[in-house]
Amino acid sequence: MPVLGAVGERFAAAPGLAGLRIAACLHLTAETAVFARVLRAGGARVALCAANPLSTQDEVVAALLAEGEVEVSAARGEPRAAYAAHLARLASSAPQVMIDDGAELIVCAHEQGATAGLIGAVENTSPGLVRLRAMAADGALRCAILAVNEALTERIFNDRYGTGQSTLDGVLRATNILLAGRTVVVLGYGFAGRGVARRAQGAGAVVVVCEVDPLRALEARMDGFAVMPALAAAALGDVFITVSGAPSVLRGEHFELMRDRAVLANAGHFDVEIDLPALAAAAVDPPREVLPLVDEYVLADGRRLHLLAKGRVVNLAAAAGHPAEVMDTSFALQALAVEHLARAGGSLEAGVHPLAVELDREVARLKLASLGIEIDELDERQQRYVRSFR
Ligand SMILES: NC(=O)c1ccc[n+]([C@@H]2O[C@H](COP(=O)([O-])OP(=O)(O)OC[C@H]3O[C@@H](n4cnc5c(N)ncnc54)[C@H](O)[C@@H]3O)[C@@H](O)[C@H]2O)c1
Numbered sequence: 184m185p186v187l188g189a190v191g192e193r194f195a196a197a198p199g200l201a202g203l204r205i206a207a208c209l210h211l212t213a214e215t216a217v218f219a220r221v222l223r224a225g226g227a228r229v230a231l232c233a234a235n236p237l238s239t240q241d242e243v244v245a246a247l248l249a250e251g252e253v254e255v256s257a258a259r260g261e262p263r264a265a266y267a268a269h270l271a272r273l274a275s276s277a278p279q280v281m282i283d284d285g286a287e288l289i290v291c292a293h294e295q296g297a298t299a300g301l302i303g304a305v306e307n308t309s310p311g312l313v314r315l316r317a318m319a320a321d322g323a324l325r326c327a328i329l330a331v332n333e334a335l336t337e338r339i340f341n342d343r344y345g346t347g348q349s350t351l352d353g354v355l356r357a358t359n360i361l362l363a364g365r366t367v368v369v370l371g372y373g374f375a376g377r378g379v380a381r382r383a384q385g386a387g388a389v390v391v392v393c394e395v396d397p398l399r400a401l402e403a404r405m406d407g408f409a410v411m412p413a414l415a416a417a418a419l420g421d422v423f424i425t426v427s428g429a430p431s432v433l434r435g436e437h438f439e440l441m442r443d444r445a446v447l448a449n450a451g452h453f454d455v456e457i458d459l460p461a462l463a464a465a466a467v468d469p470p471r472e473v474l475p476l477v478d479e480y481v482l483a484d485g486r487r488l489h490l491l492a493k494g495r496v497v498n499l500a501a502a503a504g505h506p507a508e509v510m511d512t513s514f515a516l517q518a519l520a521v522e523h524l525a526r527a528g529g530s531l532e533a534g535v536h537p538l539a540v541e542l543d544r545e546v547a548r549l550k551l552a553s554l555g556i557e558i559d560e561l562d563e564r565q566q567r568y569v570r571s572f573r
Contacts (some may be wrong), residue, residue: 185553186215186546190518198226203228203525206268206278208236208288211257211306214510216246219253221518230276232269233257234284237288253254271295280304280524282517286311291317293325303327303524303531304471305517309428310452312535319534327531329520334538336546337510338374345509347378349498350424350450351386357476357491357501360422360448363387368420370413371427372399375450379410379424391416393432413437422446424497425456434458438465441488448491452497457494515546 194200205227209215211268215231222229231253233239247255255268261508274291281304283289287313289304303326305314312332318324351362353481367383369376370393380403384390393413394400404410413432417440425432427452428451435458449456463470470478471492478490492500505513519542524531551558561569 184214184507184514185258186511186515187217187221187518188514189549189553190289194221194225194518194522198224199522200525201226203227203521204277204278204279205282206273206276206288207231207282208234208273209282209284209428210234211243211255211500212238212240212247212510213243214507214514216243216253216509216566218514218518219247221514222521223252225518225522227280227521228254230254230273230278231250233259233261233266233443234287236261238264238507244256279522282307283311284308285510286314289315289326289328290318291324298325300380301326303329303527305329305331305520305524306535307332307513307517308452312384313368316535324533324535326533327524327527328535329524329538330540331517332512334516334543335540336516336543336550340509341505342374342379343378345378345505346426346450346498347380347382348374349502349505350375350379350426350448351382352503353450353497353499353501354422354424354446354448354491356405357448357474357497358489364536365389365421366391366419367422367424368393368416369408370423370425370456371451372396372403372430373426373428376426377403377406379426379450381408383422383424384408388422390392395427396428406523414440417441421447424448424450427448427456428452430455431461432456433463435465438462438482441486443486444489446489446491447494448497449494449495452496454494454496457490459490459494462488462490512546512550515549516542519545 211233219229239257241259244255247253270291275295275297277300279302281288284307292298312330315328365388367388368391369380372392372394380390390408392403392408392410393416401558402408417437447457465482466480467483470480473479476492480488491497
């Protein structure tokens with residue numbers, strides 16, 4: 184994680200977070216531990232709990248506890264009550280900055296009325312931001328939120344390249360099919376969908392894109408993909424990948440038209456994009472697990488549909504999620520966002536704020552440097568020209 188490492192070196196040289204109390208609710212993985220160490224290097228006091236008990240790596244928790252530099256309250260598979268107790272304790276521990284992955288910690292602090300000393304928070308997920316924006320609209324949000332996952336480097340690394348690659352990795356690990364020559368239907372052409380479509384094309388698949396937004400649909404066409412409604416694509420696809428954020432994007436009317444042994448996978452955050460009750464209703468029997476993470480549904484006319492990972496997010500359920508390189512830029516951005524909040528010192532208004540583009544540029548600069556890539560700079564004359572057109 185060289186980008187985060189570079190931020191850590193700067194923090195260690197001039198600890199700008201000295202004494203800052205940080206509470207973070209994150210997936211407790213090795214990458215998160217590196218992030219926590221970087222915040223410590225900046226002088227912060229860091230307490231961690233799990234964003235999801237199932238993603239907690241106990242050996243990472245043990246290593247952090249043994250080091251004794253960071254407070255950690257989490258265990259893999261901990262019961263709901265223990266998980267909620269950890270969250271509540273962290274929320275009420277008077278943190279100045281929160282780092283969240285789903286807004287649960289931030290919401291918990293609001294529910295406890297424990298937001299008095301809070302300078303601000305960093306939120307890393309789209310559903311979390313939806314919730315926080317709804318709170319802001321109701322006048323219930325009491326602190327500034329930096330929308331890290333809407334920064335451009337996040338969109339590029341996390342959504343496009345991370346999700347693009349790891350989604351296909353999930354499909355391949357579960358099925359071991361050859362993508363070349365197959366028709367892959369991608370439903371949703373946002374940042375994540377663009378990544379999936381491009382990677383599938385690179386693997387030799389014929390890619391069809393389904394969209395509801397005319398701009399995105401046009402962009403997909405200009406990017407060289409076939410574009411059509413899902414009903415038309417249903418009869419053509421060998422592999423269907425939903426990545427839209429919307430419910431029932433694939434439903435009964437589509438299942439009726441699909442080819443024998445069509446593969447259905449979801450890369451959207453929630454398991455609502457493939458209509459699972461409709462799939463169960465279309466099948467003559469309960470599904471049969473034909474391979475690990477592959478459920479076969481047999482329809483009345485004998486066609487078989489293969490659902491991956493029970494419709495859950497396929498890159499996490501059937502593959503290893505994002506590579507460490509993706510988390511490298513993601514956590515570097517979060518570290519810079521925390522520093523930004525600390526410098527602002529509570530002067531940012533309550534509400535959801537975009538991340539300053541300068542932080543995005545800084546992460547891009549560090550990433551380029553880690554790749555040994557140099558780029559040009561505008562000279563003085565060029566700068567004058569582009570600023571004033573003189
Ligand atoms: N698996 C992962 O690791 C991962 C990573 C990033 C995002 N996501 C999830 O993927 C989903 C999409 O994320 P995004 O950042 O690309 O969002 P986005 O909003 O940029 O794009 C979603 C696209 O889907 C389109 N869409 C909506 N309903 C549709 C429908 N019925 N049919 C076809 N297209 C439809 C929208 O018009 C939009 O262009 C979200 O659920 C997000 O949480 C997952």
